[in-house]
Amino acid sequence: MPELSLQVGSKTDQGVRANNEDSFVVDLRQRLFVVADGMGGQERGEIASSMAVEIIPRLVHARLATHDSPERALLKAVQEANAAIVEAGRSQPEGRRMGTTVVVALHHGGQVYISNLGDSRAYLIRGQNVEQLTRDHSVAQALVDTGALTKEEARFSPYQHVLHKFLGCHDLNGAAQVHAYTPQSGDRLLLATDGMTNHITEDDLRQGPKQFPDPQDWISHLVKKALDHGSRDNVTGVVIVFDQVN
Ligand code: CA
Numbered sequence: 001m002p003e004l005s006l007q008v009g010s011k012t013d014q015g016v017r018a019n020n021e022d023s024f025v026v027d028l029r030q031r032l033f034v035v036a037d038g039m040g041g042q043e044r045g046e047i048a049s050s051m052a053v054e055i056i057p058r059l060v061h062a063r064l065a066t067h068d069s070p071e072r073a074l075l076k077a078v079q080e081a082n083a084a085i086v087e088a089g090r091s092q093p094e095g096r097r098m099g100t101t102v103v104v105a106l107h108h109g110g111q112v113y114i115s116n117l118g119d120s121r122a123y124l125i126r127g128q129n130v131e132q133l134t135r136d137h138s139v140a141q142a143l144v145d146t147g148a149l150t151k152e153e154a155r156f157s158p159y160q161h162v163l164h165k166f167l168g169c170h171d172l173n174g175a176a177q178v179h180a181y182t183p184q185s186g187d188r189l190l191l192a193t194d195g196m197t198n199h200i201t202e203d204d205l206r207q208g209p210k211q212f213p214d215p216q217d218w219i220s221h222l223v224k225k226a227l228d229h230g231s232r233d234n235v236t237g238v239v240i241v242f243d244q245v246n
Helices: 042-065 070-089 139-146 151-155 202-211 215-228
Strands: 004-013 022-027 032-039 102-108 111-117 121-126 129-132 179-181 188-192 235-244
Touching: 004 022, 004 215, 022 042, 022 235, 032 042, 032 188, 032 235, 042 070, 042 102, 070 102, 070 111, 102 121, 102 188, 102 235, 111 121, 121 202, 129 202, 139 151, 188 202, 188 215, 202 215, 215 235
Parallel strands: none
Antiparallel strands: 004 235, 022 032, 032 102, 102 111, 111 179, 121 129, 121 188, 188 235
C-alpha cells in the first residue's frame, strides 16, 4: 500500500471565556494528534488538558520504541495519563474534581488508531460521507443507548455534557478503547472539542473540503463558524488531510 502524506490544520480559540481549558498537540514526527478539553474550572481544567497533551505523546513514543503494538501503546498512554491526572487531582480541595476529555489519533503502519474519553470527538470525512468515529461518554449518550432518549432529544438534554468517563476519573472501567481504520487518499480526519461540535453540522463537514482545500483555512473557518453560531465555550479543532504521495 502506498504511504500517505499528511497535511494538518489546527486552531484553538478561547472565545468569550476568561481562560482556555482546551489543549491540543500536533506531533508530526510520530504522526500523533491529541485534543483535550479540561474540566474543573479555572486553572484546574487547563492543568488537566495540558497534562494530557504532554503525557500521551511521550508515553506513546516510549512504548512504540520498545515495540509495543500501536493499540497497546495508545491504550497504555491513555490509562497512564488518567492515573497521573487522578494523582494531580488529589491535591485539590475536597469535592473539586479535575479532569479532561481526550481524543487521540495515531497514524502508524498504514492504519489510523483512535481513542477517546469524554465528549471530544473524531469525525472521518470521506467524499460525501461523514462518520463520527467516537462515542461520547456522556450521560445523555448512555440514555440514548438504553433507548430512554432519542438522538435528537439528547442534543438538548441537560445531561449532554455530564460526563461519566474522562481522564482523571477514578475508575475507567474499560471505557478506554482503541479503534483502527485504514485511511484513504482524500480522507479528512477532524478532532474537536464540544465547543466546536455543538455548533457545526455534518453538512458543514461535508461541504468544507470543496470550499477549503487548505486544512489550515478550513479549521480556521470551522472555529469562526462555531463562534459565529453562538459557541460560548473554548473552541478547538485539528484536521488531518491524507493524500497519496506522488
Ligand atoms: Ca468544552
